[in-house]
Amino acid sequence: MVVEIGTGLVALSAGAAIIGTAFAAAIAEKGIGTAVVGAMAEKEELFGKGLILTVIPETLVIFGLVVAILIIGMAAA
Amino acid sequence: MLKPKSMEKIFIYGTKDNSKAIIAELYSLGALHIIEHRKTEGLDIGTPHDTAALCSSALVQLRSIASFLKVNLNEGVKQIQGGLKSRVRIIEQIHSRVMAINSKKQINEGELRKLEQDRRTATIAKEFGISNKLLQGTKHLEMFLGQIKNNNGKNGLHEHLDKITKRYEMKKLEQHSTILVYVDKTKTEEVANLLSRYAFQPLNVRDLVSAVSTESFLKQLESAEKRLQKENQGLDKEAEGLKKEYSGFLVESERLFKEEIERAQAPLKFAETKYSFAVQGFIPTDRYDEVRRKLAAKFKGIYIQDIEIGHDESVPIKLQNPKISSPFEFLMRLYTLPNYKELDPTSIMFITFPMLFGFMVGDWGYGLLLLALFLVLRGKIKAGRQLFDIMIAASISTMIFGFIFGEFFGFEQLLGHHLPTLLVRSDTENINTILMISLIIGVIHINFGLLLGFINEFHHHGFWHAFIAKISWMILQAGALLILLKFNLAGGIIMALAAILLVIGEGVRGIIELPSIFGNILSYARLMALILAGVQMAVIINKFAVQFWSSGSIGGIIAGVCLLVFGHIINIALSVMGPFLHSLRLHYVEFFSKFYTGGGKEYRPFGTKE
Structure with a gap:
């Protein structure tokens, strides 16, 4: 199967959008998760708030996904 | 539906002689969310009623009984009559009985352990093939009987003993790593020092020596063991009987004591002067009139005041939603x-x-x-x-x-x-x-x-x-x-x-x-x-x-x-x-x-x- 170099670049850039944001989300969640587990050891009731704080950076990777889809969409147009 | 339950703030003021009855009434109404009074210069917090200490100590006893008799305090409750004071007395009685059973059992178990050791000593003596009377040592000979650590080389001990004296006799039982040594009394100290390097642990032979023979000693041990075991069975039966008789009573009493302690300690949240007390709290609006009416009708020296809820005041929240949501x-x-x-x-x-x-x-x-x-x-x-x-x-x-x-x-x-x-x-x-x-x-x-x-x-x-x-x-x-x-x-x-x-x-x-x-x-x-x-x-x-x-x-x-x-x-x-x-x-x-x-x-x- 021969793929044009342009198509490959589009795919790569869409991938890059996901990779970058996924790493960013992972790093952020790592820090928050550690702190939340520490806080929960002191005070069990913080579970709800901790859960929320931990998933907040997940938005980053969602943005990445949106950007990736936009890139693919633009390339198709 | 979209709002937490509406609340009213109330201020209750009464004389101290009424306080027990008023607290009991409030407790049974189950509507007042008490705001804890913090100690200020003019107004101290209240002192708990005297039943608090009584019930607390009874509760401790009750729980130790429950743990000994393995009564599950969360099980269902039978209704048994009886006032607090009589309950405390009964619990004290059960407690002393349980403690007696427990200490007797512990003594028996200690004796059983000793019997086991004696039996071991006797078996070892039997394996050495030596009469029990000889395990004492004689006028000129000192006897060592006990365990040593085996790992110091098999012949090492012999060589060391040779160096100290020629006048000795040693036997060894490999499977128990036990040794029996007779040695001239003049060398007792040196041999003891040597043996201590082998982590020597002497066996207690006193009871064995005083017996007629090793066989009769073993028989004695057996009968003593049977007696103790029978006694333990009797004690277990007694505990079982206590559990059967009182477990319902214990469960119910635990609940009653906990409630009484909660009531008796309520004054800790009140403001108090020498002869009067005051308590603030929140009551849901739909129960407010009922609580007010009941309190006012029941007690003479009571003063109830409605208080405006402050702008930034933290009001307790009771969510009210339809059952489905x-x-x-x-x-x-x-x-x-x-x-x-x-x-x-x-x-x-x-x-x-x-x-x-x-x-x-x-x-x-x-x-x-x-x-x-x-x-x-x-x-x-x-x-x-x-x-x-x-x-x-x-x-x-x-x-x-x-x-x-x-x-x-x-x-x-x-x-x-x-x-x-x-x-x-x-x-x-x-x-x-x-x-x-x-x-x-x-x-x-x-x-x-x-x-x-x-x-x-x-x-x-x-x-x-x-x-x-x-x-x-x-x-x-x-x-x-x-x-x-x-x-x-x-x-x-x-x-x-x-x-x-x-x-x-x-x-x-x-x-x-x-x-x-x-x-x-x-x-x-x-x-x-x-x-x-x-x-x-x-x-x-x-x-x-x-x-x-x-x-x-x-x-x-x-x-x-x-x-x-x-x-x-x-x-x-x-x-x-x-x-x-x-x-x-x-x-x-x-x-x-x-x-x-x-x-x-x-x-x-x-x-x-x-």
């Missing part, structure tokens, strides 16, 4: 309870939470399976009932969205018929449509939140403040919409206007926060992301399974079935966790941030169990 109070407790002045979004979450969940999973096969699973779990696990009720609502919503999307375990056709559908989610052409729908849901959800925020602010700070704090966000979105529709100038002007309003309302922070609303809306793209992940996974599982099937061989069919079952189990597990968390997050972060402050303390009336 009340399980969702669990999600509010997980986050934080609303404060007294704001809307309680429980019933709103009852509708929106399952909707978002169902939109993400959207497969009526999965919905059906989850519904069955959570109905079973709900019956089995009492503690998680609220959570399972939430999941049942979510499963039903999943089924409804499953019909809309026409999916059954990822298949879009059943028995050759295409399922009716409004939108084919597995088609990659439709990704953009799903993304648009997700964002539109976001816009609706967030603006609904802003509307609720407007209502909250309106009650709190009036129209103008509510307008600039909440409606200006809506104006901002309208401006952005106009720009999207290519009305650049009009859109720009409207957005600038909204920004100015926000700066007036919230200061510089308003400008910094401007992009957040669009971030919030974009965050709803996760709906699409989770749909994509879930649906594509199901489609891939089905595709592979069908390929295996169409190979026709038996192995292929088995592999296909396995793939189908395990693949869908994994996908369902992921489909519950992901959408649940993300639906929750969209509520807590994106939705609640538009109107919700929280921080309410739960209403805990005096005299009710948690």
Whole structure:
């Protein structure tokens, strides 16, 4: 199967959008998760708030996904 | 429904001689949430009633009895009559009996251990083949009988003994690593020192030596052991009898004591002077008159005053929702309870939470399976009932969205018929449509939140403040919409206007926060992301399974079935966790941030169990 170099670049850039944001989300969640587990050891009731704080950076990777889809969409147009 | 239960603040003032009766009355009414009085210069906190100490110590005794007799204090309660004082007396009696049994048993067990040691010594003596009378040593000979550590070389001990004296005799039992040494009495000390280097532990032979013979000693031991065991059995029986007789009494007494302690310690939360006491608290409005009337009718020296609730006062929160939406109070407790002045979004979450969940999973096969699973779990696990009720609502919503999307375990056709559908989610052409729908849901959800925020602010700070704090966000979105529709100038002007309003309302922070609303809306793209992940996974599982099937061989069919079952189990597990968390997050972060402050303390009336 021969793929044009342009198509490959589009795919790569869409991938890059996901990779970058996924790493960013992972790093952020790592820090928050550690702190939340520490806080929960002191005070069990913080579970709800901790859960929320931990998933907040997940938005980053969602943005990445949106950007990736936009890139693919633009390339198709 | 959308508000926490309305409360009234009350101030009760009475004389101290009445305090016990008033507390008992308040306890049985179970309506007053007491505000703890903090010690001030003029007003000290109250002193607990004298029954507190009595009941506390009885409770300690009771629990030690219960742990000895293995009585489960959480078991059902039989109604047994009897006042506190007589109960305390009975418990003291049981306690001393239990302690007697316990100490007797411990003594017996110590004796049994000693018997075991003696038996061992006697067996060793028998194996050495030596009369028990000789184990004593003689006028000129010292005897050592005991265990040594074997690892110092087998012949080492002999050589060392040779160096000390020639006049000795040693025997060894390898399997017990036991030695028997006779040595000239003059060398006792040196040999003892040598043996201590081999970690020598002497056996106690006193009882054995005083017996007639080793055989008769062993017989004695046997009969003594039998006697002790019989005694222990008797003690166990006695304990069993006590348990049978008193376990109901103990369970009931524990409850009574705990209640009495709670009552007796209530004055710790009161303000007190020499002859009077005062207590403040909250009572739900619908019980207020009843409590007031009952107190006033029953007691002469009592003064009750209604107090206006202060502006920033922390009023205890009792959520009131219809039975069907009340399980969702669990999600509010997980986050934080609303404060007294704001809307309680429980019933709103009852509708929106399952909707978002169902939109993400959207497969009526999965919905059906989850519904069955959570109905079973709900019956089995009492503690998680609220959570399972939430999941049942979510499963039903999943089924409804499953019909809309026409999916059954990822298949879009059943028995050759295409399922009716409004939108084919597995088609990659439709990704953009799903993304648009997700964002539109976001816009609706967030603006609904802003509307609720407007209502909250309106009650709190009036129209103008509510307008600039909440409606200006809506104006901002309208401006952005106009720009999207290519009305650049009009859109720009409207957005600038909204920004100015926000700066007036919230200061510089308003400008910094401007992009957040669009971030919030974009965050709803996760709906699409989770749909994509879930649906594509199901489609891939089905595709592979069908390929295996169409190979026709038996192995292929088995592999296909396995793939189908395990693949869908994994996908369902992921489909519950992901959408649940993300639906929750969209509520807590994106939705609640538009109107919700929280921080309410739960209403805990005096005299009710948690």
